[in-house]
Amino acid sequence: MRFGFFLREALRALRRNAVPSFAAMATVLVTVLVLGVFIPVVQATTSGANEIRAKVVADVYLKAGATKRDIERVRGIIANDTPGVGRVEFISKEQAYAEEKKRNPEAYALLGTNPLPDTFRVTPAKPDDIVRVRDALSPISPSGARTVVDRSIDEVRNREEDTDKILSATRVVKLTMALLAGLLVLASLLLVANTIRLSLYARRREVEVMKLVGATDWFIRWPFVIEGMLVGALGGVLAVLLLAVVKIALVDPLAADFALIAAPQTMNFPLLVAVLIGASVGVSALGSGLSLRRFLRV
Amino acid sequence: MAATERHVRRRRDPAPARTRVVGDPVPGAVIDFRSVTKKYPSGDLGLQDATFSVVPGEFVFLVGSTGSGKSTIIRLLIKEIDPTYGAIHVAGRDLGSITRKRIPNYRRNLGVVFQDFKLLPNRTVYDNVAYALQVTGGTRREVREKVPDILRLTGLSTKLHSYPDQLSGGEQQRVSVARAFVNHPPLLLADEPTGNLDPETSVGIMQLLYRINRTGTTVVVATHDNAMVDRMRRRVIEVSHGSIVRDERAGSYAGTESTREFAALMRDEVTEPRTERFRARRRADAAADADLDPERDADA
Numbered sequence: 001m002r003f004g005f006f007l008r009e010a011l012r013a014l015r016r017n018a019v020p021s022f023a024a025m026a027t028v029l030v031t032v033l034v035l036g037v038f039i040p041v042v043q044a045t046t047s048g049a050n051e052i053r054a055k056v057v058a059d060v061y062l063k064a065g066a067t068k069r070d071i072e073r074v075r076g077i078i079a080n081d082t083p084g085v086g087r088v089e090f091i092s093k094e095q096a097y098a099e100e101k102k103r104n105p106e107a108y109a110l111l112g113t114n115p116l117p118d119t120f121r122v123t124p125a126k127p128d129d130i131v132r133v134r135d136a137l138s139p140i141s142p143s144g145a146r147t148v149v150d151r152s153i154d155e156v157r158n159r160e161e162d163t164d165k166i167l168s169a170t171r172v173v174k175l176t177m178a179l180l181a182g183l184l185v186l187a188s189l190l191l192v193a194n195t196i197r198l199s200l201y202a203r204r205r206e207v208e209v210m211k212l213v214g215a216t217d218w219f220i221r222w223p224f225v226i227e228g229m230l231v232g233a234l235g236g237v238l239a240v241l242l243l244a245v246v247k248i249a250l251v252d253p254l255a256a257d258f259a260l261i262a263a264p265q266t267m268n269f270p271l272l273v274a275v276l277i278g279a280s281v282g283v284s285a286l287g288s289g290l291s292l293r294r295f296l297r298v
Numbered sequence: 299m300a301a302t303e304r305h306v307r308r309r310r311d312p313a314p315a316r317t318r319v320v321g322d323p324v325p326g327a328v329i330d331f332r333s334v335t336k337k338y339p340s341g342d343l344g345l346q347d348a349t350f351s352v353v354p355g356e357f358v359f360l361v362g363s364t365g366s367g368k369s370t371i372i373r374l375l376i377k378e379i380d381p382t383y384g385a386i387h388v389a390g391r392d393l394g395s396i397t398r399k400r401i402p403n404y405r406r407n408l409g410v411v412f413q414d415f416k417l418l419p420n421r422t423v424y425d426n427v428a429y430a431l432q433v434t435g436g437t438r439r440e441v442r443e444k445v446p447d448i449l450r451l452t453g454l455s456t457k458l459h460s461y462p463d464q465l466s467g468g469e470q471q472r473v474s475v476a477r478a479f480v481n482h483p484p485l486l487l488a489d490e491p492t493g494n495l496d497p498e499t500s501v502g503i504m505q506l507l508y509r510i511n512r513t514g515t516t517v518v519v520a521t522h523d524n525a526m527v528d529r530m531r532r533r534v535i536e537v538s539h540g541s542i543v544r545d546e547r548a549g550s551y552a553g554t555e556s557t558r559e560f561a562a563l564m565r566d567e568v569t570e571p572r573t574e575r576f577r578a579r580r581r582a583d584a585a586a587d588a589d590l591d592p593e594r595d596a597d598a
Contacts, residue, residue, distance in 0.1 A: 012420070012421075013420070016420035017420070205416075206418055206419065206420070208416075209417070209418055210418070210429070210433070211405075212376065212378075212405065212410060212412075212416065213405070213429060213430050213433055213477065214402045214403070214404075214405035214406035214408075214430070214433050214434065215402060215429075215433040216402040216433075217402075219402075219433060
C-alpha cells in the first residue's frame with residue numbers, strides 16, 4: 001500500500017511537471033551518451049598502453065660455456081628467487097641464431113659461426129617492476145660496478161632507453177585519460193545535480209506545505225526518489241538504445257577491418273549497458289533525495 | 299535596516315534577563331505561553347515576554363498591526379521556529395521537548411490555515427484534503443469516508459475534482475480549512491485566514507471556523523480584520539511590538555480607543571505607550587475584577 005502510494009505520487013508529479021522532468025531526462029540521456037562513448041575509448045587506450053608496456057623485458061645473457069645444469073640453475077634463480085618476475089622464456093643459442101639470421105641473412109652468412117649466447121627473456125609481472133628485477137639479478141656491488149647473482153650469467157640488460165621511453169609515454173597517456181575520465185564524471189554529476197535542483201526548486205513550496213501538514217521527511221522524499229529513478233532509468237535506457245544503434249550500425253562493421261577499434265580488452269557491451277543504466281538511476285535517485293534536504297528544513 | 303543601526307538598537311535595549319519562567323502552565327489549557335520571548339537572528343524582536351493561556355473550546359482572536367508578533371505566535375505554535383526564551387505548552391506538551399524528528403507527529407494534532415492557503419497546486423481539491431489523511435497513514439477506506447464528509451461541511455461537494463487554480467480565493471480557503479480539520483484536531487490555528495478575501499467571503503470563512511469551534515475545537519485566529527472581530531465579540535488578545543497589550547474576554551478590534559485618541563494618533567502626537575496602559579488596567583482589573591461589558595467598547 002505504502003509503495004503503491006509513493007509510486008502513484010511519483011507518476012503524478014511526472015505528469016504534472018512534464019517539462020522539467022523532460023529536461024532532467026534529456027540531461028541524463030546526453031550524459032550517459034557521452035559516458036557510453038568515452039568509457040570504451042578510455043579502456044581501449046589504456047589497454048593499448050598496457051599492451052605496449054607488456055613489451056618491457058629484461059634479457060639475461062648466459063656465459064658462452066654454460067652447461068645444461070647451469071641453464072636449469074639460472075632458470076631456478078630467475079623463476080623462484082627473484083621477486084616481481086612474471087614470465088620467463090628461454091631462447092637457446094640456436095633459436096636466437098635462426099631468428100637473427102632470418103632478420104639479417106647476409107650478415108650472419110658472413111659470420112659463419114654462432115656468436116649469440118643462451119638467453120632468458122624475463123617479463124616482469126608489472127612493467128614498473130623491471131628495474132627491480134634487473135637489480136635483483138644483477139645487483140650493484142659496493143664498488144659501483146654491476147655484478148651478477150650467478151657465475152654463469154654474463155650480463156643482464158633491460159634495453160634501458162626503450163624501456164624508459166615506453167614507461168613514461170604510456171604513463172602520460174594513462175594519466176591523461178584518467179584525468180579526462182574524472183573530469184567528465186564530475187561534469188556529469190554536476191549537470192544532473194543541477195537539473196534536479198532546478199526542477200525541485202520549482203516545487204519547494206509544495207514540500208513546505210507537505211511539512212506543515214505533518215508529513216515526515218521520508219514520506220515526502222520517497223516519491224521524489226522514485227521520480228528521480230524513473231527519470232534516470234528512462235534517460236539511461238534511451239541513451240543505451242542510441243549507443244546500441246551506433247555500435248551495430250557503425251562500430252561493428254569497422255571493427256572487422258580495423259584492429260584498433262576491435263580493442264579486445266574493453267568492457268563487453270552488456271556490462272557497459274548495466275553500468276550506465278545503474279549509474280544513471282543511482283545518480284538521479286541520490287540527487288533527488290539529497291537535493292531535497294535543503295527544502296525539508298521547515 | 300542598516301547593520302550599524304541594528305547594532306545600536308541591540309545595545310540600547312539588551313535582551314531581557316534570563317529570569318525564571320513565571321508560574322507553572324495552567325492545568326488543562328490547550329495553549330500556554332510562559333514568558334515567551336523570540337528574537338530573530340537578524341536582531342528583530344518577534345515576541346517579548348508573552349504570557350497567556352487558552353482553555354479548550356475557546357475562540358480567540360489575535361489582533362495587532364503587521365509585524366506586531368501575531369505570526370510569530372502562530373509560527374511558534376506550529377514549531378516552525380523555537381522561542382529564544384520561555385516555555386510553550388500545547389495540550390500539556392512542552393514544545394521544547396519535541397525533537398526535530400517528532401515535529402511531523404506533533405503537527406498532525408494541529409489544523410493550520412494560512413493567509414495564502416498553501417494548497418498543493420498539482421492536486422485536486424479532493425486530493426489536497428486527502429493528503430492530510432495520507433500523511434498520518436490513513437488507509438484508503440478512511441480517506442473515502444472522511445474526505446467527502448468534510449468537503450460537504452465546507453460546502454465544496456461540487457468542486458471535488460477542481461484544481462486550486464480553478465477556484466476562487468474563498469473556495470481555496472475553504473479547502474484549506476477542510477484540510478486543517480479533516481483529522482479533527484483539538485486545536486485549529488488560522489493565520490490571517492481572511493487576509494486575501496473580500497468582506498462577504500470572509501464572513502463565510504469565519505462562519506466555518508465558528509462552526510468548527512462549536513464542535514469543541516479550540517480555534518485561534520490571527521487577524522487584522524477589525525470588522526469581523528468587532529462583530530463576533532470573542533476573546534481578543536492584542537499584540538503590539540512583540541508584547542501582549544490587551545487580553546479581553548469579549549473584546550473589539552481596536553480596544554478602548556476614543557475618537558480623541560485616534561485624532562492624536564493621526565496628528566502623530568506622542569501618546570502614552572499602550573503597554574503601560576494595559577498593565578495599569580490589568581492591575582485595576584485584578585483589584586475590582588470588573589466584569590466586561592461588550593457594549594462599552596462598541597460605544598467608544
